Amino acid sequence: MSLASQRAGLSRLPLRAAAFVVLTCVAILGVSGWREWAARDAVLKGAETEMANVARSLTQHAEDSLDLLDSGVVGVVSRLEMDGTGPSTIAKLGKVLEARKTAVARIHSLAIIDDQGNWLTSPGTIASTLSDDTFFRHHQLSPKRDAYVGHPVKSVLDGQSVVTLSRRFNKPDGSFGGVVLATISAGYLSHFYEQFEIGRNSSVALVHGDGLIIARNPNNERFVGRSVADAPLFRDPSLQRPSGAYRFKSPLDGAQRVSFFKRSGRYPLLVLATVDQDELLAPWRAAAISRMLYVVALVMLIAIIGAVLVRQLQRGQRMAAALVEKEAHFRLLAEGSSDMVTRIGLDERLRYVSPSSNRVVGWRPNQLIGTDALAGIHPEDRPHVQAIVDAMKRGDMDEARLTYRNVHRQKSEVWLESTMRVTRKDNGTVDGVVAISRDITEQKNLETRLETLAIEDSLTGLANRRRFDERLKEEWARAYRDRSSLGLLMIDVDHFKSYNDEYGHPAGDACLRVVAKVIAAEVQRTGDLAARYGGEEFAMLLPNTDAAGCARVGERIRSAVHDAGLVHASNPAACVTLSVGGAACRPAFERTAGTDSLVEAADQALYAAKDGGRDRLMMSGEVTTLLPKASGQ
Structure with missing residues (x-):
């Protein structure tokens, strides 16, 4: 057996014992907690069932009460539509209404109103009773019956809260004739709800469909007329069903409640029967606390015995570990190296990290051990590194060398070069990877700088001729594919030789840098390129730009240099000026032409600008008109 496997076997023993103890304790607590929670849920479910029975009974009672009112109202409507609203008919109906009100206790009042809103029955019955005429306006405006x-x-007469039920009656010609109105007292409904003993802090409420409380027990007068339209019961789409259980914090008294609601199928009414959740769960809570105390005591006893067992196993492990410490030689070599040495397990976690990690990546070994070995690698480089590691874990390759970017604790990131090699067990199976990594950031920076120097003009900082030629070919090909335009400006400093002769080469270099800065300021898109073409001549490549756009850019550059006012006594303008030649074409329509044709067209335009007196912009025509030979003409 290898040393690594011996140590792994020793380290797993106390962990397994500790895991067994923990799992046992967790299982006992989990099962006990689940049973208590199930008991709690059963109490709540039982309460919901009881509330459901109450809600259904009271909904039936409310519908029956309104049906009783409506039956009387329907009869009066029928009589009025047959006999009219003459004094004799009204007198007879008034007696009938008064007799019906006296006979049925739940009826608070009955009345007849004509089409002008005048009370046709005795004023003492209703005129001084109701202070709201919403029902009258509803029937007056709606033809529904x-x-x-x-x-x-x-009620103005006795101060009671009442609920109205009304129907429209029509004149013989079908027009609005008036309203027959009946009312029922909210106090009657609240008193009826007192018969249901469902808990000390329970409540029953009858609510209008738009959220206004019609009647409630207890505290009926305190809550009647209050709106609960903002409650989830009226806003939550999942609760807009005929009936269902509903747990909520009451906006009326702040108590957490278990309830059941039932919506009437015939009237805009909702009955909500609730019970205080804390009151409901109080007996269960007391019993659950008592039972859980016994369970916790048992778990603590098991945990203490388990802790003693694990400690004894750990002590034996430490003694056995002293016999298998033959990895010291490897550690000595690794820790003396300036390169970072790491060992990666099959789970891709770092098993060992040498002290040089602090210098290479800015982290101490104890901060890295146990973490993901690939966590710090740049997201763009990680797939390649991951593929190499996966291949080595499978045994497809034994050794690999790769370069990648990695996060550094103090710096933003560093470049690392890692040499990786697999390690195997005695039976030949792969058990991990050893990586030796070194910082090559300075080398990478030098390579980047050399690449920059190869494509950059040292005097002006613009792209050099080599870079310009490469980009011209690339943009020509792209414009050909996209069937877009490609523009080019050739720019030359006027009378530059005389400027050098008059002011010296240092001043000439400074002049070129100023011109380059003006040209670079016009590079406003990713594809634009400003380059020093040679000597005092510059070029600007403008992808996806037609002749008009090319001319605008060229004119801005010429004007900016002229306005800079660099003194040049030998120039007729008394300052440094530019001659600019521009050309634009669409490569897709110039199949036989090439990049040279565009450069030649812009160059010819530049010479035309010089011949025309300098300090000006001249644009070439289409490449085909300038170069008939290139276009096949």
Whole structure:
């Protein structure tokens, strides 16, 4: 057996014992907690069932009460539409209404109103009773003949809250004739709800469909007329069903409640029967605490015995570990190296990290051990590194060398070069990877700088001729594919030789740098390129730009240099000026032409600008007109 496998076997023993103890304790607590929670849920479910029975019974009672009112109203409507609203008919109906009100206790009042809103029955019956005429306006504006259940209103006669039920009656010609109105007292409904003993802090409420409370027990007068339209019961789409259980924090008294709601199928009414959740769960809570105390005591006893067992196993492990410490030689070599040495397990976690990690990546070994070995690698480089590691874990390759970017604790990132080699068990199976990594950031920076120097003009900082030629070919090919335009400006400093002769080469270099800065300021898109073409001549490549756009850019550059006012006594303008030649073409339509044709067209335009007196912009025509030979003409 290898040393690594011996140590792994020793380290797993106390872990397994500790895991067994922990799992046992967790299982006991979990099962006990689950049983208590199931008991709690059963109590709540039982309460919901009881509330459901109450809600259904009270919904039936509310519908029956309104049906009783409506039956009387329907009869009066029928009589009025047959006999009219003459004094004799009204007198007879008034007696009938008064007799019906006296005979049925739940009826608070009955009345007839004509089409002008005048009370046709005795004023003492209704005129001084209701202070709301919403029902009248509803029937006056709506031709529907259905019963209308109104909002709870205050009775002026006796101060009680009442609910209205009304129907429209028509004149013989079908026009609006008036309203027959019946009311039922909210106090009657609240008193009826007192018969249901469902808990000390329980409540029953009858609510209008738009959220106004019609009647409630207890505290009926305190809550009648209050709106609960903002409650989830009226806003939550999942609760807009005929009936269901509903747990909520009451906006009326702040108590957490278990309830059941039932919506009427015939009237805009909802009955909500609730019970205080804390009161409901109090007996269960007391019993659950008592039972859980016994369970916790048992778990603590098991945990203490398990802790003693694990400690004894750890002590034996430490003694056995002293016999298998033959890895010291490897550690000595690794820790003396300036390169970072790491060992990666099959789970891709770092098993060992040498002290040089602090210098290479800025982290101490104890901060890295146990972490993901590939965690710090740049996201763009990680797939390649991951593929190499996966291949080595499978045994497809034994050794690999790769370069990648990695996060550094103090710096933003560093370049690392890692040499990786697999390690194997005695039976030949792969058990991990050893990586030796070194920082090659300075080398990478030098390579980058050399690449920059190869394509950059040292005096002006613009692209050099080599870079310009490469980009011209690339943009020509792209414009050909996209069937877009490609523009080019050739720019030359006027009378530059005389400027050098008059002011010296240092001043000439400074002049070129100023011109380069003006040209570079016009590079506003990713594809644009400003380059020093040679000597005092510059070029600007403008992808996806037609002749007009090319001319605008060239004119801005010429004007900016002229306005800079660099003194040049030998120049007729008394300052440094530019001659600019521009050309634009669409490569897709110039199949036989090439990049040289565009450069030659712009160059010819530049010479035309010089011949025309300098300090000006000249644009070439289409490449085909300038170069008939290149276009096949």
